[in-house]
Amino acid sequence: MAFNDDESMQASKAEHLMARALATSQVEQDDYIDSAPSAALTKKDLNRMAWRSLLLQASFNYERMQAGGWLYTLIPGLRKIHKHPQDLANSMKMHMEFINVHPFDVTFLSGLVLAMEGSKEKISTIRAVKVALMGPLGGIGDAMFWLTLLPICAGIGASLALQGSLFGPIVFLLIFNVVHFGLRFGLAHYGYHAGTSALTLLKTHTKKISHAASIVGMTVIGALVASYVHLSTPLIMHAGKASVALQTDVLDKLMPNILPLCFTLVVFWLMKRSFSPVKLIGLTVLFGVVGKLVGFL
Structure with a gap:
């Protein structure tokens, strides 16, 4: 009787392992089951994606970096694109992989990725685009926002504040966020509608954009040092x-x-x-x- 119990346990374990292997092979497949291109996302969908991107770093961790916030940004669009449950599961699993991109220009990448998801590109292709653009977007974002926009806006606000104006911090926040949100929403629409055609343009001009923004940023920082550091x-x-x-x-x-x-x-x-x-x-x-x-x- 014990022998029969052992056999039944082994058979059950074998069935369980086969089921796991089958599920794994389905999850890790490269092509989507439903390969028909989906309907285009609306402006409302893209704007919703841009709003949700504000929480990109809400679940930041050192294993996957921004993966949780990145998937949260894409989920409404992915649900609309992938009608087959397994396709949605495969896509969500891939987007929970490591990603680390600048939080202000991330909508360009998310719009581009949703365009590729809607075209039912291979999962490996979408993953490769994500990995390839993380670095360039990070460099451009740092040069444009932290080295250029932030010092300029802070300098204007600090100048008003030093003159005793209560509008100093208000002007700083207003100017900075007008540019910030304008780019966040604008890049979401541009990335989606440009699709993969924007990749060549971005790769060609990444160094030029970063170099120009760095020059402007360093000039501004030099002027701020001379104006606001008193010793x-x-x-x-x-x-x-x-x-x-x-x-x-x-x-x-x-x-x-x-x-x-x-x-x-x-x-x-x-x-x-x-x-x-x-x-x-x-x-x-x-x-x-x-x-x-x-x-x-």
Whole structure:
């Protein structure tokens, strides 16, 4: 009787393994079961995708990065495109793989991916496009938003705030988000309607766009350093009867604002040595207090 029980258990285990293998082969297939192109997504669908992309990093983790938010962005479009349950499952499984892209221009990629999903491209092809565009979009996004748009908008807002205007932070948020949301929604529609034809254009001009935006961003940051970093010394050097003011008679003659520049370069050097922003803020406060007490600043 025990022998029969063992045989039945082995048979049940074999059936279970066969079922798992069959399910795995179905999930990992490259072609969709329903290969007929789907109906085009509407403007409402694309706008909904753009709104949902705001939660791209809501479930950020170090294993799959933005995968949860990425799938959340695409789910309404995928449900409309894939009518066959297995096709929807295969697509969702693929989109839960590792992805890390800039959160502001991600809608270009999501629109492009939905266009490819609607055309029922191979799953491996869609995966390859995702992987190929993560890097370029990240570089363009960093150059356009963090190095260019953010310093310009923050500079305008800070300038108003320093003059005592309560509209400083409001103007900053208004200008920044007008550009941000304009690009977020515009890129969603452009990526979807351009489809794969946009790949060649993006690959051709990625370096040019990033280089131009980096130049503008570095110029703006240089101007902000000269305008908003204030650092001077009251030290006076005595040589016999002559007195020389270190700041006005020496440093300003060499280069105006040389102390703010040196301080900024030191902070940058410390950042390259993996100092956190919190530590740098603390060191800046400590340097200012100590420098004032000893009469250096």
